[in-house]
Amino acid sequence: MFKSLLIANRGEIAVRVAKTAKRMGLRTIAVYSDIDIGARHTLACDEAVALGGATAAESYLVQSKIIDAAKRTGAEAIHPGYGFLSENAEFAEAVEAAGLIFVGPTAETIRAMGSKSAAKDMMERAGVPITPGYQGDDQSAEAFSAAAEKIGYPVLLKASAGGGGKGMRLVREQREMADALAAAKREAKSAFGDDFFLMEKYIETARHVEVQIFGDGRGDVVHVFERDCSLQRRHQKVIEEAPAPNLPASVRKRLLDAGVNAGKAVDYRGAGTVEFLYDGADDFYFMEMNTRLQVEHPVSEMISGLDFVEWQLRIAADEGLPAAQNDITENGHAFEARIYAENPYNDFSPSTGFLDSVHLPHHVARVDHGVEEGQEVSPYYDPMIAKIITHAGSRGAALGQMRQALLATRIAGLETNTRFLHDLAAADDFIREKVNTRFIEDHAQLLSGPGTVPDMAMIAAAIAQQPAFFADPTKGFRLNAPSKLVLWLEGNGTTDLCRFEYRSGDWTMSVEPGATAANRREGQQNGAARSVTFQILQQSDDMLRLRMGDRDRTAHVAKGDAGVRVWIDADHWDIAHPNPLVPAADQGASAGSLTAPMPGLITLLVAEEGASVAAGDALLVMEAMKMEHTIRAPADGVVKAFRFAVGDQVKEGDFLVELSTEDE
Incomplete structure (x- = not known):
């Protein structure tokens, strides 16, 4: 076994690899970009080397910097993690040419499986079932359209070098083909540097089922059972x-036999995953082989009791497979939920910012993560924050644990998909095992959002804003006189005037909805005034226990610069404490201006200045967090001006385009 390991990655996977490597007595070396100075993965290793640069292209994707860091620190082996250079054949060759050990398959295998078209040809020769499709050299939209007519719509466009849901487009009819192919090629070129595409028949109600394999590189391959990864958004699990x-x-x-045969066909070495589409009846079809450790590997670790990183390291050290097939046993059921910095209720748009507060459910689940409070989630890398993993003796028990773990997950400072994941885990069809890759599309009600801010959340926000007053409301007031507090609270775009009064052990909140200073002068009010009575049973910096009527309920709070985030059960709301006497700042934009939903790069101007557009028409395309995002017209109008050009970097909130609409 080698004695030192450089981990050529960041975030949770770098922390995960370091944990096992240190347990095995290896000296560990991290690398980091300028964005990741002091990040958790750098602290998890014995030492860390700066790569410089902010973007992946300037840091984690620069092969020479990684190899130089390994040589300077005396590392004997390099673990690539997943993403970045993990499936780059040239990097694997360069590592071995430098006299170092690459923890993964051979460059030849990576190259063969990295081309989805070549991989399908190889699997077909090995007797592994494949889907009908097109993978020809003619990459024109006309060639794809002609092939799709023969295969039959719908079809799925896939970047040959792609992965992680990037460079994929579902096309349901011929008129969508040209635009979908062009957009997918742009995304693939940006993400992978390769815009060669193939096309497959899209199976509407398929399930995504994959087989975990390990090989010793000399023909011996074992499986560690299968996983179901059907719950996906934008083709990402x-x-x-x-x-x-x-x-x-x-x-x-x-x-399982097909997975093992796929590995044997290429004399597979290390950890790999063979992905299949299963039609829900008797047939399944090869999709691709991922020549690395998968993001979702923990669920297979939990049911097998194996440490997959240890297996990778031992195989890389030429110790062979740590166990034979008959010695690998299965126990119970496991789930993994991926916490992303994104807003599921705004088309899963990425969310960037600082992690003001992070509470992860270590007490009820395994949590793999690479973040700390105060850390910035930037637009330069994948938006995954953490993985929550549960394991129990049955599927129902493991799923119940997952729901509890997600309820206990509280992250403030930006948007996450935590509530959405909880609602998925609580969906009746998912509980009843009725899953397929269209599950999220077919359950659109899960994307409805948390709704109106409830009174309890407003009360919790007020207490978080003025904790000393609510903890001792009689201090500083005349004996037997009521204690009063007036606050404006803003949530869901509405500012309410809230009066709190304490008398004889009970609190009362009286609310004037929409009571900004301007509205009050004009006699306007959004809704009827109301009042509620409550008692504070427990109060701490981040938790409140309130009694309202005949119910005792708990709220959790996190106070930030912009206000308070309040969690009640699976829902959360952001509630600000504005000064309604101060008008909103004039940002110099017309009512028809559209702003950037996140930081990113302008990659395409679709419309032209002066052109008439209809509601829903594409105006421009921007790239953020390795995905394309189309900015569309919110109403019919005319494009007055673009504020940025192709190639410009924009910040969240920047005004992108001005529209003149009929309402102006």
Whole structure:
């Protein structure tokens, strides 16, 4: 076994690899970009080397910097993690050419499996079932359209070098093909430097089922059972589980055998995943082989009791497979939920900013993460913050643990998908094992958002804003006189005037909805005034226990510069404490201006200045967090001016384009 390991990655996977490596007695070396100075993964290792640069292209993707860092620190091996250079054949060759050990498959295998078209050809020769499709050299929209007519719509466009849901587009009819192919090619070129595409028949109600394999590089391959990864948004997984539910024994045996045969066909070395589409009945089809450790590997670790990173390191040290197939056993059921910095209720748009408060459910689940309070989530890298993993003796028990773990996950400072994940885990169809890759699309009600701010959340926000007053309301007041407090609280875009009064052990909140100073002068009010009575049972910096009527309920709070985030059960609300006497700042934009929803790069101006557009028409395209995002017209109008050009970097909130609308 080698004695030192450089981890060529960041975030939770770098922390995860370092944990096992240190347990095995290895000296660990981290690398970091300028954005990641002091990040958790750098502190998890024995030493860390600066790569410089902010973007991945300036840091984690620069092969020479990684190899130089390994040489300067005396590292004997390099673990690539996942993403970045993990499936780059040239990097694997360069590592070995430098006299170092690459923890992963051979460059030849990575190259063969990295081309989805070449991989499909190889798997077909090995007898592994494949989907009907097109992978020709003619990459024109006309060639794809002609092939799609033969295959039959819908079809899925996939970047040959792609992965992680990037460079993929679902096309349902011929008129969508040209635009979808052009957009997918731009995204693939940016993410992978390669815009060669293939196309597959899209199976509407398919499940995504994958087989975890390990090989010793000399023909011996074992599986560690299968996973179901059908719950996806934008072709990217959000909840995974092992083993796959509702899978007939005969299908499972054929699936596992196919996974092992795929590995043997390439003399696989290290950890790999063979992904299949399962039609829910008897048939399954090869999609691709991922030549690295998967993001969702923990669910397979939990049901097998194995440490997959240890297996990778031992295989890389030429110790062979740590166990034979008959020695690998299965126990219980496991789930993983991916916490992303994104807003599910705004088309899953990425969210950037600082993590003002982070509370992760270590007491009820395994949590793999690479973040700390105060850390910035930048637009330069993948938006995943953490992975929550639960394991129990049955699927139902493991899923129940997951719901509890998600309820206990509280992150403030930016938007996350935590509530959405909880609602997925609580969905009746998911509980009843009725899953497929269209699950999220078919359950649109899960994307409705938390709704109106409830009175309890407003009360909790007020207490968080004025904790001393609520903790001792009689201090400083005349004996037996009521204690009073007046606050303006803003949530969901409405500012309410709230009066709090304490008398004889009870609190009363009286609310004037929409009571800004201007509205009060004009006699306007959004809704009827109301009052509620409550008691404070417990009060601390981040938790409140309130009695309202005949119910005792708990709220959690986190106070930030912009206001208070309040959690009640699975929901959360951001509530500000504005000064309604001060008008909003004039930002110099017309009512028809559109702003950037996140920091990013302008990649395409779709419309032209002076052109008439209809509501929903594409205006421009920007790239953020390795994904394309289309900015569309909110109403019919005319494009007056673009504020930025292609290639410009924009900040969240920057005005992008001005529209003149009929309302102006």
